[in-house]
Each structure stands twice: as structure tokens, then as C-alpha cells.
Amino acid sequence: MEKLQESLYKLIVETSTNLPKDVRRAIQRAKEMENAGTRSAMALDTISNNIKMADENISPICQDTGMPTFKIKTPVGVNQLKIKEAIYNAIEQATKDAKLRPNSVDSIFGHNSGNNLGAGTPVIKFEQWENDYIDARLILKGGGCENKNIQYSLPCELEGIGRAGRDLDGIRKCIMHSVYQAQGQGCSAGVIGVGIGGDRTSGYELAKDQLFRSLDDTNQIPELAKLEEYVMENANKLGIGTMGFGGETTLLGCKIGVYNRLPASFFVSVAYNCWAYRRLGITMDADTGAIIDWLYQEGEAGMKHEESTDDATHTAQREIVLQAPITEEQIRELRVGDVVIIKGMMYTGRDAIHKYLSDHDCPVDLNGQIIYHCGPVVMKESDNTYTIKAAGPTTSIREEPYQGDIMKKFGIRAVMGKGGMGAKTLAALKEHGGVYLNAIGGAAQYYAECIKEVTDVNFLEFGIPEAMWHLRVEGFKAVVTMDSHGNSLHAEVDKSSLEKLAQFKEPVFK
DSSP states (O other): HHHHHHHHHHHHHHHHHHOOOHHHHHHHHHHHHHHHHHHHHHHHHHHHHHHHHHHHTTOOOOOOOOOEEEEEEETOOOHHHHHHHHHHHHHHHHHHSSSSSOOOTTTTOOOOOOOOSTTTTTTEEEEEEEEEEEEEEEEEEEEHHHTEEEESSEEEEETTTEESSSHHHHHHHHHHHHHHTTTTTTTTSEEEEESSSSSSHHHHHHHHHHHOOOOTTTSSSEEEEEEHHHHHHHHTTTTOOOGGGGOOEEEEEEEEEEEOOOOOEEEEEEEEOOOSSEEEEEEEETTTTTTTEEESSOOOOOHHHHHOOOOHHHHTEEEEOOOOHHHHHHTOOOOTTTTEEEEEEEEOOOOHHHHHHTTOOOOOOOOOOOEOOOOOEEEETSSOOOEEOOOOOGGGGGTTTHHHHHHHTTTOOEEEEOOOOOHHHHHHHHHTEEEEEOOOOTTTHHHHHHHEEEEEEGGGGOOOOTTTEEEEEEEEEEEEEOOTTOOOOHHHHHHHHHHGGGGSSSSSOO
């Protein structure tokens, strides 16, 4: 039991901190395709450095370590209850060691268990097989990309690409639309797993199962192999790009599986995964639980981690230092495309904070301040101070119902997250004098290094991810993607990619 738990703990830590080689190769190809000096080139450079830092620090690649999902094959006769117990213990230890963020929240009462254990968490899928060893695989899929999963029921009408029928061409249209609708909110460039057929539940499970495949494999069904190739070639013509900034690479991989279906139902289910594609596996001795081999680590990593200069990566953008309190006059000077370097204080605030502030006062004076949509991984030290171990942005659109009102109520001048916000927030930015800053999604180590001190924390009762952390930062870089003049890069890319989606209306597969 001790050796089994040790092996599973190693699997969890490696999955959280060490990106698989097939994913590294795909990111390197994306870097080589991107045009130098663009926002997407800057984002890919940051992503590459973040991967290296996570390796060196043995810390989470992304602060949202997601819903741990295990897929385990065991020989007949192996006690699966003992494996489940070992997983629970390993998950709890990894959370305590800040390799996982506490992510298990009671859906009725909002209480965070603090150890990633609770009803339905983690997800563990067992299967028996004839081999004499255990195959254990783990995927850590964060909430931002999980929220961009989508399921289609054919036939249907799809925005931009028209009618999708019950055939291979209809499936093609659904997949292309699924990439369009994700935009930058799922931390593109991403990977999609597609499940054709099944029922509502099994279709989604099949889609997520495809994410356990290697990016380098070939589909055994020729028609699906051809469809995967088509999607990879054409999804990258939509121009959504890394983080939704526009660019040459929107998709890193597409894997498709198929189930039989009921005559009355035809589902196409898509599981979207971010670039931080944390998926690893091990084989273990069935008697001792010792690791025999690691999976998904074949071949060379193929990633280059050149130290880039500002001149090489940011030739197209201005760089402006922001230090709170920020005045309205300073905000009105900013334009979409500007790169800001934040120095001084900022405060985290996610779903629970925004809901609370809509009805209550704030214990901190937020006038002229910056709110960061972030749920960090935090380690409490022996002297009762806190260290931020990972601190990338969360998807901002969830705060759309609250954001504009809260900015005006408290005098907030900048909000920062990923993926952009909607028309209500854009109108408030123009009226109030505010900006939206897009940080690089998943770059949790890159940003954690910019955090020099945690000076205080409020609302710990909401749980570590949802608390308001007071952060003193230096060199914290983000891009203005919504300004106080009514401009939104996200709206522009959405409109442009929708227009490009229309070119794929005509049948391809007869």
C-alpha cells in the first residue's frame, strides 16, 4: 500500500508540473509558425518559459489544477478499493504540498473541502484487462477549458457555418464551430477530444477519453484520420490564435472517437483542453505498486527555451508601467494592444468575491486599484506567512454580470484575467474609465515569480482560490485587450473568426 501510494503521488506531481513530450513538441511547432513581434508570439514565448520554470521549481504549470481524472486498468483480481484509497491519500498529500490547488467545492453550500476530496472528486474510472500489470493515467483539466466543452445534437443550425446534418460533413461543421466558440477563453492554442454518438453522458466520456491519446498517433478508422487532419489544417485558418490574440495557431491537436447511437439521437460531444495539457501515465507492478514505466514521454521534447528580448517579442506594442492607485487620466491614455507592466499592489477576486462585493462593502479601499481574476496555489509557511506557488489568470467572462457595477461602485480602474469580457463590461469601462488586461492563461509560474510578497488576505472562509489575496508585484506583464474608448480585441477576433468560419460551409466529405 505504501509503495502504491508513493507511485500515485509521483504521478500526480509529475502531471501537475511536467508537460508531456508530445505536447511540448506541438507547442514548439506553434512557436515556429507564429509571426515574430505579435501578441501571440509574446504569449507563446511566455508559455515556453513557464513550462521550463514549472520543471525547475517542481510547481504547478497552471494554478488551476482542475478535476483530477484517473483512468486505471487492472489485472483480474487486483483490489480496486485499495487503489482508490491510495489515490485519495496521494491527492490529499499533493494538495498539502501545494502540487494541487484545493478545487473540491460543495455545490450547495459553497464550502471548499481543502484537500481535493469530496462527493465525486476525484474522478476514477476502472477497467479490467488481461495484462499482468496496472496502467494508471491521469489528466488535470482546468475549469476554464472545461467550461468550453460543448455538445451538439444533429441536425442543427450553427452560427457562421450553417446546417449540420447527420453525416460526416455535419460532424465536421460541429468540430469547426466548437473551435470557434472556445475563442481564447479556454487558453488556446488548445486540444480537442471529440466523441461521435453514444448518449448525452457516454458521448462526453468518449470525448474526454480521446484526450488520453498521444498527439502523435494516427486514428485507426481511415475516415476519422482524414477528419482529424482536416480539422488540424483548417481550424488554424480561423485566426483566433494563442490566448485569442489572433495568430497562426489556434489548435494543437484533434482526436476523434465514435460510439454507436440510438436511432433518435445523434450527438457530437467536444472536450476542449487548454495548451497546459497535463496528461501523464505510469505502469505499475500489480503486486508491489512500484512504477515500471512512464507513458507519453517517448521521443525528444523538442522545445527551445531561448531567452528573448523585449525588442524581439514586442516590436508591435507600447509598454507602459502601471502602479496603483491609477488615475482615470492614466487609463484614458491606454489603447488596445498596449503592454502594461504592473508594479506595486493588486488584489485577487474571483466568483465568490464578486458576488459578495455586489451586496457588501469591501475591507480594502479599491479606489484606483487593480483586481486580478486569479485563484492561486498558496503555501502557508511555518511562520504563518504565505507563498504564492502558482498564479495565472482565470477566465473572466464568469464575472460579466458583476464586473461593470463593481468597478463603478468601488472605483476600480483595471481588471485582469484571461479571455476577455462582454458588452456590459465594455460599456462600463468606457463610462467609468477602466481597462481590461489579458494575462497569459496557464502561465502560473511566470506570474508567481512576479509576486514578491503576500501582504494580507481577506475572505479565507471562501477557500484559497476564492479568497482576496493582497499581492505586491514587480514586472507583472499583461496586454490591454479592452480599453476605455469602446475597443475590444476579443470582439474583433470573434467577428473576424466568425467570418472566416463561413468559408467552411460547403460539403467536404461526400
